[in-house]
Amino acid sequence: MLLFELDNPQAKEEKQYQDSTAAMKTDTRKTRLTLEQLSKLRKLSDLKSVEYQESVKEIRRQFAPAPAA
Numbered sequence: 001m002l003l004f005e006l007d008n009p010q011a012k013e014e015k016q017y018q019d020s021t022a023a024m025k026t027d028t029r030k031t032r033l034t035l036e037q038l039s040k041l042r043k044l045s046d047l048k049s050v051e052y053q054e055s056v057k058e059i060r061r062q063f064a065p066a067p068a069a
Contacts, residue, residue, distance in 0.1 A: 023031075033041075
C-alpha cells in the first residue's frame with residue numbers, strides 16, 4: 001500500500017481487480033490483465049529474447065570453424 005492510498009478511500013475500490021482467489025474448473029470467464037501486469041509480461045518477454053540471442057551468439061562462437069592459421 002502506498003502512502004497516498006491511506007488518505008484516498010477510493011484506492012481500495014480501485015484495487016479490487018486484484019482478486020487472489022484460485023480459479024476453479026467451472027470458471028469460464030477470463031481474468032482481466034491490468035496494464036501493470038501487461039508491462040511486466042512485456043519486460044519479461046524482452047529479457048528472455050535478449051538472453052536467447054546472447055546464448056545463440058555464444059553457441060555460434062563455440063561451434064564456429066577454427067580460423068585457418
